[in-house]
Amino acid sequence: MDKRTIIVLGVVMAVAAAFAVLWFHKAPAEASWQGYAEADFVKVGPTQQGLVTAVHVQRGDHVVKGAPLFDQDDAMDRAAVDQAAHLAQQARDQLANLQGPAKPTEIAQAEANLNDAIAARGKVQADLQRNETLLASGSATKQVVDQERADLASAEAKIAAAAAAVKQAQAPLGRADEIVAQASAVEVADAALAQARWRLAQRSVAAPVAGFVADVLARPGETLQAGAPIVSLLPPENIFIRFFVPEPSLAHVHPGDTVALTCDNCPPDVTGAVSFVSPQAEYTPPFIYSESTRAKFVFLAEARPKPDQAALFNPGQPVTVKPRAASP
Incomplete structure (x- = not known):
């Protein structure tokens, strides 16, 4: 091998070594994951x-x-509201009737009977006082005095009966348990009316x-x-991004992490927060697990854009997701 050939080989080997150094020390490609916009309608x-x-x-x-x-169409519901309103008013009227006194004329009659009994007692008292005086002088008999004393007791009894009649006329017509039962009926009718109004609304x-x-x-x-x-x-806040993370990158994706979102014609500062990471692989190709094929496992994840940026995306639109620093 001549000297010139040796020099050429040396240069080739030096260039190859330089490329090898650059290859092994080049910056790793930035991670990015493919996804698409989705929404909860x-x-x-x-x-x-x-x-x-x-x-x-x-x-x-x-x-x-x-x-x-x-x-x-609300025709039947309007009729149901009218019916329920009438029934509720009827129940309230019945309760008011049970809670109220007798008719004014009946109360006036009872009061007149009481006044008549009081007047009758006054006459009997006056006659008794006069005859008791005459009895002492012998001008009246004991029999007459005894009769007037009995008449006075009867007059007192009539007054008590008339006073009781006045109180009875002024008291509620219904018994206590009847009033309680009718009050419950009013509550039932009001509940039915509220339900009918709700159905109409x-x-x-x-x-x-x-x-x-x-x-x-x-x-x-x-x-x-x-x-x-x-x-x-x-609603714009219901738009989110679904993307797929290869198994080797799964350990670097956590709920709450901030990710960059890019799409066609999107501004450069669109971000989102990871809201979900699937606990299992979404797609598992038919192969036996090994170190060389584990990157084929893909896990579904979701990210929520900021509310003011969510409207930039349309459901189904392709989106590229890139990791950023985790949100605090």
Whole structure:
């Protein structure tokens, strides 16, 4: 081998050694995981079966919390409210009747009877006093005095009876247990009225949350079962990112960690917090586990963007997730 060949080989070996050093000492590629945007839709439906009479929103609308979404036919519920209201008023009237005194005319009659008995007693008392004086002088007989004393006792008894009649007329008509039972009946009637009003209110359904109308699933004229969705809402805070972490990187992903989220036309500072890491592999290819194939295990994880950034993503949109420092 001549000297020139030896020099060329030396140069080649030096270059190869330099490439080898660069290869083994180059910075490791930044970890990134593929994912996509997903969302928890709020599907709003009626609480009871009925005919849909109006839908107040359409796909693509933005609604605030409390905005009307749809109405159902409420004719039967209005009639039920009217019936329950009348029954409740009837129960209250019956209770008031049991708690109230007799008629004013009956009370006036009882009071007049008492006054008459008092007047009669006064006459008997006056006659008795006069005849007791005459008895001492012999102008009246003992028999007459005894009779007037008996008349006075009878008059006192009549006064007591008349006074009791007045108290009875002024007292509640019902017995105590009747009043308690009727008070319970009033509570039952009021509860039935409240239930009827609630059922009527449910015929007009409002948005439980603010959000984007993702879909309208029924139209006026359709009769739906209770719970069947009519409007699908997407609140921005319900958007999250699903991504898949290879098994070798799983130990570096924890709930609460901050991750960077990138997508087409997204600003560069979009971040999210890891909210879920699956405890088991989502996809397990048909192979025997070994050190060389463990990277094929992929684990599902989820991250929640900040509320003010969640609306940047649309469900199904591809997203790249990169790790960042764990959130405090």
